[in-house]
Every structure is written in structure tokens, then in C-alpha cells.
Amino acid sequence: MHPSRLPLLESVLEAVSAGIVVVDQDRRIVLWNKWMSRHTGCAAHKALGMDLFELMPELRGGRVEAAVTQALTNHFSSLLSPTLNRAPFPLYSNPAAIARSDRMQQAIAVTPLAFPDGQGGSHCLIQLNDVSMAAAREKLLREQTELLRMQTFSDGLTGVANRRAFDAAIDREVRRAKRNGGMLSLLMIDIDHFKPYNDHYGHQKGDWCLIQVSAALQALLQRSVDMLARYGGEEFAVILPDNDPRQALRMAETLHERVLQLAIPHEYGGPEQQVTVSIGVATLQAGQTATPAALIGAADGALYAAKRQGRNRIVSALPEQAPGGQAP
Ligand SMILES: Nc1nc2c(ncn2[C@@H]2O[C@H](COP(=O)(O)OP(=O)(O)OP(=O)(O)O)[C@@H](O)[C@H]2O)c(=O)[nH]1
Secondary structure, eight states, X not given: OOGGGHHHHHHHHHHSSSEEEEEOTTOBEEEEOHHHHHHHSOOHHHHTTSBHHHHSGGGTTSHHHHHHHHHHHHOOOEEEOTTTOSOOSOOOSSHHHHHTTOOOOEEEEEEEEXXXXXXXXXXXXXXXXXXXXXXXXXXXXHHHHHHHHHHHHBOTTTOSBOHHHHHHHHHHHHHHXXXXXXXXXXXXXXXXXXXXXXXXXXXXXXXXXXXXXXHHHHHHOOSTTOEEEEEETTEEEEEEETOOHHHHHHHHHHHHHHHHHXXXXXXXXXXXXXXXXXXXXXXXXXXXXXXXXXHHHHHHHHHHHHHHTTSSSEEEEOOOOOGGGOOO
């Protein structure tokens, strides 16, 4: 290189918005640019000549040391992913971040340095970039995605799973039950005389009632595989994987009883004068070929039988076989 270009190269190294560190074969620091001084608080005159891993003992035994060793002994380059190695170097964006112990998130590249004339032995270049902004943006995007996912699959009023989530879950669970030869039960739950409740107490109180009932039902579902969903209006569905008809009936009784315990007054709610529910129960038996639609139809049929028989009760049914005995 022409000697007149050396000062230019030096100014570039000092001006660049990235950390540049070079260590020799004994891992001693031979180059430490201004960015490193600014973001570590360690000036070049202190860093130069020191063993990098004595200056920053916390790097010992980690991925940075492994990458430097690979570069110096085997001439391998490494990229340390910011996802796996968020902040190995004690680097801070500004003094306030030091006070908060809030390290900058880092992308690190470790490269063996080849000298054109073969002189100088093994050296290793470590480049560090601040990816805090990108990481913060990524976190925000992840949070927004999660929020959207929640909004897409949960009911805006009650917070329980919505119809879209139910449709996906029942499809998945029917397939799983058929694959494993297991059972699957479904409860359809409908609040009795809800139209007169709305008409008499008002729509807002009706909303409140839906929230109370769904929260009470949800609180009784202990297993993570069970799902309560708002099927529509004042109708809820409960998917109970691996539950046989007896277990499903017991769960229906527990849920029915819990709504009675809420003792929500309903002047036009039948003889009980409180909010009650009717429940239809259906079970997909082991080895039976049935579709989600057949299981829902059976539970719905049982629910309407419960309504016809006077409401505030539970009726069980078995699902219809799919035509031809084959699921689609
Ligand atoms: N407040 C409120 N009411 C709702 C909501 N969704 C549906 N409804 C009401 O729920 C009522 C359902 O009435 P119906 O389907 O006639 O049933 P019901 O009066 O409960 O009669 P049975 O089911 O036969 O006992 C209607 O008045 C709807 O307006 C909601 O999100 N909030």
C-alpha cells in the first residue's frame, strides 16, 4: 500500500460506525478503534497490548473465545448470530445505558487476517455492530404479530377463543382422535331465555352476563387441551379431547352447576328466575368415522333437545356416522 494512504486508512478506522478489534496470535489487542473506546469506556491506550480475555474476562469460555481460537488456529471465520449471542461484549450505547446496565445488542463477525507477504503470524479481526434498533423493531413486530394473532383467534367481548379458533381446533382434534383411535367430546352450551334478558336488562347488561358466564366456564377447564369458544351470540362450545361420554357428561354437569352458582337474576328466565344454560353433549367414539360437522351437528341436536325439554338441563347424543363411513 502506498504510504500516503495509511493516514487515510487510520481515519476510516476511527470514523467507522462499528467496533474494530484486531488481536495477535497471543490474543493481545493490537487494534482498538474509537467506536470500541466510546462504547466500552476503555481507551485504546489501556486496551492495546492486553489479552482481550483478560480485559473482558466474561468472554472466556463463550462463543467469542471459541470463534477467536478457530480464527487463530484453523483460519475459520465465524458469524455470531445476534439471536443466540445478544450481548457478549460489555458495550453500551451511551452513559445512561451504562447506568441501566442495558447492553447494546451485537452482531459479531470474527475473521482470520491474512497478511499478503505471509509475515505477521496469525491475527484475528473482530467486527462488532450495534443491532439494538433492529432487535427492538423485531421485538415490536413480534409483539404486534402476537397481538394480531390473539385478536384473530379470540372473541372481542369475552376474551375466550372465537369461532375461527374453534373451527380450526375441532378440525384438528377430530383428525387427532381418528389418528390415535381416541375419543373426543364436544359440549354446546346456550344461555336460556337470553333474548328476554337483553330486552329486560339492556344490551350492556347482556354483554356483562356473557362475560360472567364465559369466565366461570373457562375457570373450570383445567387441562390445556380443553378449549372453550364462543360459538356465536349466546352459544358456547367446549372441546374435550380424550373424554368419553361419561367424563363429558360429568364436565357438562360441573359447568351447568357453576352457572347456577353465579345466581345471576333473570326475572324472565323461567321458573328459576336466574340465568341458566342448556347443554348438548356428543362424543366421537374410538374408531368411529365422523366429521367435525357430524360431531357439531350431534351436540347441537342434543342442545336443542335440551331446549325442547324445558331448558336448564343437559342432553347427551352420539354423533352421526359420516355418509359412506369415510371422513373427508
Ligand atoms: N348483549 C348481547 N346480546 C347478544 C349478543 N349476541 C347475541 N345476543 C342476543 O342473544 C339473544 C339470543 O336470543 P335467542 O336466539 O332468541 O335465544 P334465547 O332468547 O336465549 O332463547 P333460548 O335459547 O331458546 O332459550 C338475541 O337477543 C341476541 O341479540 C352479544 O354479544 N351481546
